Amino acid sequence: MQRSNQSCRSSKRQLLKGKKIDAMSSEVNDMNPYSRLMALQRMGIVKNYEDIRNYTVIIVGVGGVGSVAAEMLTRCGIGKLIMYDYDTVEIANMNRLFFQPFQAGMTKTDAAAQTLTNINPDVVMEPHHCNITLVDQYDAFMDRISHGGMDGGAVNLVLSCVDNYGARLAINKACLALDQPWMESGVAENAVSGHIQLMLPGRTMCFECAPPLVVADGIDEKTLKREGVCAASLPTTMGMTAGMLVQNVLKYLLRFGTVSMYLGYNAMDDYFPTMNLGPSNTCPAYMCLQRQEQYKDWDCVSSVMPWKAEEAAAAALVEVVHEANDWGITCDADDTPAEENANATTTIGEGISIAYERSHELQETVAEEDLVQPDGDLDDLRAQLAAMQ
């Protein structure tokens, strides 16, 4: 890690605090920005939408994916958004959503905080014009993960929306050290594939167990530009990746649906692979091995999606409370434990139906034996990664 030549802008950062509302209203009128979100409760999708105001999310990288993710979370009324980026807005960024030409030259974090505060003053914005891979800025980043939450404690999630290996490794290291849940995202250099991945230290694959499948190389945009070439990018693929990411954030924080451990997107064929990636017991990151030991008895469904078991239990209860049984017919108790049914149902409100559901053969639970274990073929990738640290 290099030491930075200039001080981090986080020291004199703006803490943009808007006029906070007292409560989110579900009243339907033209002036209420939350009516369509609070309707998620009436529809039976989310139990307590307003919980979102208690959550803090850090977004590292406010580019093609990160800026759109930040806008989505802001419009959803997230409690607090902490943003990191060391770059400035350029006209060359205009092929992606969010930034506008009049912002060229501004730091991405200041430009984003300004726009987002205009969109929703209820969200606390904390922009940091910083490079978290520089040693003196990394410690401040660690501190914000630990103490940036609404209650002064740890934040709820860190989102990696960066375009290079170095920043991903720094986020991975910090989150392993702090046992901080995070989500990784990436878009390929040819602009036609992307992915998101939930990272739980010791429980799922870390970035050093194996790098994500789609990140094509270790070269960031600035390096490419010096060489007179650039990666391709499309607002569609970047927007889709941001949508996949923030949808997973909403499901994870607001406790509904099935949180994806890994979701890929191949735009050429409209193909969206999902998979569960377990940690490697030969991971070069010592902290990852320690976390694996700590979480060796971990169970995915009850840890990540406890509402699945609750929903299954509620569904089982409905079955038991049947109509009056005049004939005294008895039946055997359902001997399938609630946990086993957990992944089979997606409970939504009465009178509402989902147009189609993933078939149950495809929708597997995360069992130890199903976890993809990285194998020996990754050795040279690891060596490459180690050389970059």
Next chain:
Amino acid sequence: MQRSNQSCRSSKRQLLKGKKIDAMSSEVNDMNPYSRLMALQRMGIVKNYEDIRNYTVIIVGVGGVGSVAAEMLTRCGIGKLIMYDYDTVEIANMNRLFFQPFQAGMTKTDAAAQTLTNINPDVVMEPHHCNITLVDQYDAFMDRISHGGMDGGAVNLVLSCVDNYGARLAINKACLALDQPWMESGVAENAVSGHIQLMLPGRTMCFECAPPLVVADGIDEKTLKREGVCAASLPTTMGMTAGMLVQNVLKYLLRFGTVSMYLGYNAMDDYFPTMNLGPSNTCPAYMCLQRQEQYKDWDCVSSVMPWKAEEAAAAALVEVVHEANDWGITCDADDTPAEENANATTTIGEGISIAYERSHELQETVAEEDLVQPDGDLDDLRAQLAAMQ
């Protein structure tokens, strides 16, 4: 159809024309908004990216999906964008991407045209504050489909991004009459599913053959609001649907990858079903039956994705041009016609690989016998639709 009380704003519409560039540059510098798009050529994804400047797309409905679709197409540098919407911006729309609070009270079309012209002055914007379902405004809409193109001819695509049956039926009727390719999109009222669908009159299912799977009822937002309730919506699901839609538009217009005939999105399980929907030979729309007769010998791959056959032929040619054959060994000619291989390969540039591809079992060609034919269960839906006309 009702007659409108007031004249359509299209009569006094603004034709916002920006400073047009001469050519899209692929030069990598901070000031070039097209470098990342032109890089798609260097990466081998698109043959002639600049073709996009010749295309005109109509977007009907500039709400949660339509506004984001318009922004994506604008940033991609589409030639001309014609937008229709009869609504104004409200603070209650702020839970979706694109519009900002300062635009409240403006017509959605004017607000969008203003923002989009600032983002990319190279795109010709034609906003119409109109309700295309009203009889006197429908004719003007038909005229713009027929003559709105860059060359004064028909536009290249119509995108339906509306929230009600009436507008979908009007678009369907106009496109059937004019033999105009269009794409339908929709998001469910519970905010957790969406879909897009390519509509080719006589070749694929029309909106009267069977309404799309996800549109839950015939009630639009204004009606719901009068009753003190509203549909739920999320910026994530709307952004994903816009991304799926515009990605399909780019593939269709710029001739790459596999164009999806139907792509669904279930956010609860991150499930993305694809299918091919053929027209019904008992469709109540007479014009649909006529177009079916006109296109009875139609072939999907050669009509919608001619580049697939070209790519397969090019790949076959590469196989034939093998190294010098000193031993005079001969082999049988490959007897698989290029067309049969068409769907099997996705050709991309040298040195570039896609992280994952849809397995070939899933990636079926559109064969007559595979087409889903709507059956008798749809009779009451049709009666319901007919009653609304």
